């Protein structure tokens with residue numbers, strides 16, 4: 001059977017037709033332009049379902065359901081987008097509206113939860129029924145899968161590991177609390193840490209790498225060129241990432257952590273030291289079994305593929 005998965009981001013909408021085996025039959029990406037309002041965004045998604053079916057060589061009758069990921073708080077049981085500041089949506093009956101317009105079943109869910117489901121069904125998490133997906137971006141997104149099912153908490157407002165507090169006196173976070181994990185370990189935090197290191201070491205290799213702009217990759221590039229400042233910066237960042245994973249391991253002890261987001265493209269340079277530190281901690285405390293740490297595999301397709309999996 002075939003399903004439509006939609007990932008509504010602040011900048012772009014990605015959508016595709018996915019079958020039961022995770023094969024993407026057709027896909028597209030276009031600008032969200034959320035300022036045109038909810039109805040216009042919704043109607044374009046509906047009309048693009050027809051375009052995707054045509055590209056895939058199937059009829060719209062062959063679509064069994066539609067799943068949608070949104071970067072906000074969704075009540076997935078009720079099909080509501082409760083609050084999404086990125087899109088300026090509040091209390092929107094998205095699933096009901098899609099079903100009314102298409103006659104197909106529809107489910108909505110938070111985008112990081114969709115990505116977790118996508119990776120678990122079709123990506124790096126295929127061998128695991130218990131995993132936590134973490135995406136290191138502007139903040140830290142997360143999705144928790146327990147016994148093969150998404151864990152969303154009361155009102156589907158849980159599974160927000162990025163706002164797990166790790167320092168009472170830490171920096172103020174966008175959520176209003178202080179010292180959330182994402183203020184230390186998001187890609188944005190790592191860029192800030194890199195900028196600070198450049199300011200203190202203006203003549204080093206790292207400063208040279210960063211002269212045309214700083215990204216989450218800069219320190220990794222400089223470290224590969226032998227820069228010691230960059231190497232210690234990465235080591236500290238790996239400590240921040242691991243610190244959060246230790247907290248999550250103590251609560252959930254999943255089989256694996258799947259790391260996504262731009263920094264995950266560093267692959268083993270990030271996941272191997274994190275996995276080593278996490279499992280050293282587990283080893284020292286006798287909290288077996290060990291926990292795997294792997295890079296996400298589906299890249300920017302994880303959200304729409306996982307959204308499709310919502311209705312499978």
Ligand SMILES: [Zn+2]
Nearest residue numbers: 163173175180
């Ligand atoms: Zn926070």
